[in-house]
């Protein structure tokens with residue numbers, strides 16, 4: 087029998103769990119500065135000091151969530167004086183849901199789900215922290231999902247000023263925000279008390295991606311499954327999006343494609359075919375985080391492909407009733423996320439006109455927008 091053909095119960099994956107997105111890698115290369123920044127701010131909590139609040143930001147798939155979880159794990163392993171709670175704001179997207187999540191983690195029981203106010207749950211939580219003499223560190227991951235209806239401002243305000251009303255509580259907040267463009271401005275009441283240590287996660291460059299992929303490949307696959315050429319192809323794909331999440335998904339799908347062909351080696355075609363899916367996964371996930379108005383604007387551009395800014399504004403205004411300032415903010419945000427390109431031409435009737443063009447094939451955007459409703 088040809089030894090390069092897989093038997094039905096054989097696999098090329100040495101440790102398949104290493105290619106799951108929630109896996110926390112042991113080796114976390116090229117993020118030493120960021121890990122130190124987060125560590126220096128939070129670790130004082132283990133010595134009875136109030137932790138320093140952090141603002142962790144950067145483009146998607148650059149290791150923000152993972153870095154914070156690594157520091158949380160370190161704190162958990164070395165101290166029993168601190169509660170660390172990770173809140174995924176995509177799941178817990180209101181002030182009440184956030185406080186309930188924290189309550190559940192700290193008190194190890196579910197808060198009553200109805201007939202109880204936010205303040206009541208919050209008060210019980212504070213009393214528990216005081217009684218235990220423990221600090222609390224909360225990470226609000228993907229906080230943009232709380233920006234609607236002032237939830238982010240309200241929960242931040244409650245957490246940051248808790249010590250004024252409940253003397254003795256020590257709370258630190260780690261805000262994680264996946265944005266390349268303009269950051270959200272908290273309202274005045276929050277920003278006067280939220281003066282965080284800012285930790286930025288830039289995109290990885292080609293060489294950094296190469297190192298990270300090399301380590302993953304070594305741990306995830308058996309020897310000789312991934313050739314140098316295949317690895318480089320994978321790194322090129324990741325480099326084009328900047329999102330390591332795509333890369334990890336790509337490794338997994340390429341491996342599965344090879345197994346489907348009953349091969350012991352991944353070939354370039356396995357990677358190319360996998361990328362078709364991984365690429366969309368990335369776009370769909372990011373589009374999911376846009377607000378309704380942002381999605382409306384994007385849909386309008388999709389229908390037109392290239393459009394004058396003025397025309398687009400009037401269509402947008404008809405649908406949403408929003409004014410020009412908001413329209414302009416959304417265009418700028420969508421451009422900074424690379425969904426759109428805006429450029430000036432010399433053509434328009436009134437001199438220079440701004441054109442807005444889609445950077446992705448319309449069909450991709452449509453597929454993802456349909457999934458995200």
Ligand SMILES: Nc1ncnc2c1ncn2[C@@H]1O[C@H](COP(=O)(O)OP(=O)(O)OP(=O)(O)O)[C@@H](O)[C@H]1O
Nearest residue numbers: 107111114115146147148149150151152264330331
């Ligand atoms: N330096 C690194 N070494 C090894 N793996 C990494 C590194 N940085 C990121 N990863 C991996 O890349 C994937 C994405 O990382 P993570 O989820 O932390 O990104 P993120 O910045 O939080 O992204 P998003 O903004 O989309 O939430 C994870 O599977 C993570 O394990």
Ligand SMILES: [Mg+2]
Nearest residue numbers: 150151152227
């Ligand atoms: Mg994240």
